[in-house]
Amino acid sequence: MSTLISYAQNFEDIMLWRALSQVEDGCYVDVGAQSPDVDSVSRLFYEHGWRGVHVEPTPHYAGQLRAQRPDEVVLQMAVGERAGILTFFEIEGTGLSTGESLIAAEHRASGFQVNELRVPLVTLDTVLEQVGDRDVHWLKIDVEGAEKQVIDGWQQTARRPWLLVIESTRPLTAEQSHHEWEPAVLAKGYTFAYFDGLNRFYVSEEHPELMPSLAVPPNVFDDFSLSSSSTLCAQVNLAYQALERRGVDEANALHGQIQALHTDADAVRHELQAQLDAARAERDLLEAQIARNDLQHAAMVDGMVMAHNQSLAEFQRLVSQEALALQAELASRTDEAEAGRHTAHKWWLAHEELRRQIQQIHSSRSWQLTRPLRAVRRRLSSGVLTGLKRIVRPVAVHAVRTVFAIPGLKRALKPLIARVPFLYTRLHSVAMQEQLFDQERSNRPPLEGREHDRTTLHMDKRARGVFEDLQRARKEGKAA
Template identity: 70%
Template sequence: MSTLISYAQNFEDIILWRALSRVEGGRYLDIGAQSPDVDSVSRLFYEHGWRGTHVEPTPQYADLLRQRRPEELVLQMAVGETTGILRFFEIVGTGLSTGDESIAEEHRTSGFKVNELRVPLVTLDTVLEQVGPGPVHWLKIDVEGAEKQVVDGWVHSETRPWVLVIESTRPLTAEQTHHQWEPAVLAKGYTFAYFDGLNRFYVSNAHPELLSALAIPPNVFDEFSLSSSSMFCAQVNVAYQQLEQHGQREVAEVRAQEGILREGLESQVLAAHAEREQLEARFKLAEEEAKRIEAEHAGVIKGMVQAHRQAISDFQHVVSVEALSLRAELSTKTEEAEAGRQAAHRWWLAHEALLRDLQQIQSSRSWQITRPLRALRRRLPSAALARTKRALRPLAVRVLRTVLATPGLKRVLKPLISRVPFLYKRLHALAAHEALFDKAQSNRAALQGREHDRTTLHMDKRAREVFADLKRARKEGGVA
């Protein structure tokens, strides 16, 4: 801050600032600090970036200092010649609290409220040790008559603040009391610099350059302003209070008029509010209806989409199943066609073979020889043909029996007859039916034809029964 505002009771802060303003970020020690704002010597320095330590035994002001100066050290204790517990007298609502019982009684007699407390008591040596290393640029002692005890407790510490400010009058009087403690201060290496009517200023012999700055009282050249809490602004504060009271009356009148207007406006506002609520209710209903319709529409669209997807899925499934069925049917038909083609090919081959056989038969000599017989057979009635067969059968049997019994004749006739397969088969079947092969066993070796292949013999039921009896009899007789 560039503007100087004095918050101290007797302009102590302006005098100190004149001497120490060239110090950047200085430190201070305020014993008996009281309020952080009203009659405060340290506030001007705090606003200009300085930081320090406050000693204040009164709980009210100690708490207020911690709130307003959170980054500074606040020691809630009293300072005296020795350490221990001090009977401390709080003069409520003032900066007159003291450890001197006689002074406290004077204040009580004057009408002040006095509370007795028990507070820790330490020496100035202990406080200076708490401050820590580094210079202390000013030390203020304002303990309402106990200044001598504070100075007497400064024995061992080598710390020497640059400037001392010590209250040197009896509380609420102009009676000076510095003769009680000044010799001890001078003995510690300090020189008296200035008396402002309330406090005495001393400069350390290590900083004699500060003496000239402390030689004169605050003046117009210090270019400072007063805080609103200063006692020198009492008349201004009274006028301000009167003006404020007048303003409050006017404000009350305005507020009364405002109340009347407000009542009318409130009725209008209530009506407008009721109309707005109706409109909001209708809008809400319309909005809910729109949401419901939108939800129904969305549901319908969703159902249609799902139905469409299901229809597509079902159609794809049907197409897939039908395609599989058609593929299977096509495969079956293809296989059947292939099988039919192969069967047709086989029948065609059989047909070709039959045609060849037929051609061979028709071109054979036996076919030519038997042509008259076939012609005769076609011309004879079936009954006459049957009677002829029955008449010729005994003759044929006798001829076969003779041939089979005559090996030489069999060898001559068999090749000739085998050239006519039809005739050969009929004669062979007739011989088998009449069991002519069994009767001619002695000549069996001479017959070298298919008649000995029993698996290909053409026998009727009676012949098969006879043949089975013969086989059984041979087994029972032990004939291999």
């Protein structure tokens, strides 16, 4: 896989890298650097450990360079023939900003918005001195028509970059303009090596060994890839952005559907909660009434016990009076009395067994757990249940249709709903009635056993345990 990515506008970085890849920790000077990423000649070298000096008068791009290249020198100024103050013409968001008023007027006439700035002006001698004692391995000059002024300011310093890359066409045209400044470059000991249609490359006479590496344009043997910001990738980037926007739109639509489902579910939950609160209030009222009835019943029982005791005393008196008379008759009916005793004992045993079974049922956990359910069931009228079903069913049908329309949502919700067998079975029944899946799947048994018919009572595990306890007690009573 290629380790090189070209970020430059016209593969200038690939040409320079072919010539200078053997240099480690090299140094460069980029006059007219613009962005640290888009159309950047220096980024490839920066990623391989090189450092240098950037000259960029535009505040926006100078700020980006300082933020992303904190270990490099960034000069927010222009370069010219002499030091001073320059009226600079900024065209935001482009690489067309210039110090030439005539070129700025052409851009303004073409519809560009041009802003005028006052920026410091230094010479190329001053810029080259910023690298200290290090060699400058390449110098790039891209100043939108002011190349001659930059080169004329290169007079006093003895520093000679190994390679020069100078933009040599008028802005936004293929018209070459190197005849204005090339004689001065050649006079400084440089030899023309290569023209890429936009820039001219020059080699210092101290490094003639670099000439062969600039003999041919970038090609497959340079083993490089294009960056995502390359103009050659514009159609790919547009297609990717359209696909990304489509994915975002679909995700937003799905999110809206889920939100609507949540809203419907919240409405149902609030309605059910209101019904439950009403049932609880009615249960509390019934419990209070039962408590009052218990007190009245206790008073009644006490009165009955007192009356019974009085009756018993009277009965005992009468029994005592007739005891003598009955002894004779009792003696004659001993056999009959014995048979009656056996019969009474049998019924007493049956009574005790039934009482024991009832006590077991009343003391079972299932009976205690279902006590509130029985109370609520007795108090709820058929009209309330019918009204509740009429409210819930349309919402349930809408929710099930929405889930079936979104396979991913169906797969995500099914394990969660399956944890509540009652709810799962009800939703399964709704789906069958609405014919939301084929006959083969409609015949599949729902979770937690078979359904004998649509009137079958569906219970969760706790209610099913209570029901089985009651059935077991009933069978034991019959067996006895």
